[in-house]
Amino acid sequence: MENGSYRYEILRIEGLRITRYSSYPVFALLFLIYLFIMVSNIGIVMMIAMDKALHKPMYFLFCNLPLNDAISATVILPRLLKDIVAESDRYISFIACVIQAFGYHFMGTSAHTILIIMAFDRYVAICDPLRYHTIMNNTKVVRLSVIAWITAFVPVGALLALTARLSHCSSVISNPFCDNPSLFKLSCENVLLNQIVGLLFSVMYGMISILCIAVTYLKIAHVCLKNKNSMIKGKAIKTCSTHLIVYLILLGCGSTVIILHRFSAYEELRNVASVLVYVIPSSLNPVVYGLQTKEIRQGLKQIFLRRKVIPG
Template identity: 60%
Template structure:
């Protein structure tokens, strides 16, 4: 391999700084986490798609969340598991693979917000306009909401990554444990002000839109609940919304932690750890929260488990 090929096509990933004594425990912990994420999320999606009684807008829209979690975990964890067992001087990745990984990592974070936004809209319509809910949340509407959630994320992330791919690069080391947009444009010796401006605008718009939308929908839901006299209906609405809100708060806290630690170079290892947790905690907790809180899903899972036990 000549230097030119190495310089432009093969990159060295800095990776996590793990002591030799912690290598295998860290590998086993991440492997267990990845297996749990895959099994639980695939299980939830399979259960919803297999049971006709669960073919409701709320559950169908929720399917996008575990699918996105599977994508996010797969974009990072397999590469990270490989790198943990690889000597730091041999943690190579091709430039094309790095770009693909960066795209899917950012797509995961962005789609997490857009999917939770359309789920909030579903809850808003169900509680504020229960009589019109069947006519509003039609199959056509669900397709539009789903397309919007993924389409907006793909376009925004596509522009973000394209701005970095257009740059020539004079460095060959990814100063991170995985590829993201910042890692890509830091490879360049060109002026990256456009990348920084778009990246900052992208983050501000995404978070402000997400927080604003969730706050507005839940404020209107709270007003309806306070004005309503049916305690049973209000209790059901609060229980349903609390599940969605819990998932959103976990996502928000995980995302803000990564962004906050980006501002402090002295905490680079803590930042790396927090970004790993961003790909582990929400995907691991989301199916548990929804599986336990959503009555219909919980009943189907319990029934399936009992049938398997009785069959033995």
């Protein structure tokens, strides 16, 4: 069966290497984290949709980020939770595995483009405030949001198509979930092309996002240094620092996994990092924006005050 030309229709996922006694505490922890991710991110989107005071280009563009976080967590965590408690049933079809891998890479790539368009919004607001509402009109906001999502579709699709054509000599996914490197590692063929294309895609997309964010912030910094109004400077620094923290968290987590995939000796560490790359940003993003953004913080306070029951 393992003759170099066979493709397994059913694959087994190794999952996280945890003992039977620690599986339930890990399950409970990840379930609570997933619950927090969904409630916090979807809650922020609903709050922005319902509060007319937040119907501004900045917050409409920001809605893309919690949506991305909620979908990303759903792509990975429910399946991972099932595998933790059902060790004997860690099987997935090849097609479902490819779909999960596509979702994993698509959402990760889209997160970068979403943060790029958010940086562009801050650049226009700070560097060209008088024309902000003319430039960032409803049509532009919709176009930027669509661009943020569709730009990842073609390159990620091409990456997975290149991997899906390979034959298999193994049916075991060494990762806790399906991704492109784990899929092409199933093959005994020469996967140098897959490795090169995957690495080039990751580096190229990472460099583009770093370059766009860096240029944007350099221009914002230049305007802030020239401006003598300390109030405007303070508001710009507070708004931009929130965005920059979120971007650095995403970049740091993503880079760690990419690097660890190149070293087979750190497989167990890579498996944990692969899960954390979605758990950490998706959990921290709503907290960072909720605490740092005055309007969102006030909106959350109003929601809690409305629900507070005063004894008669």
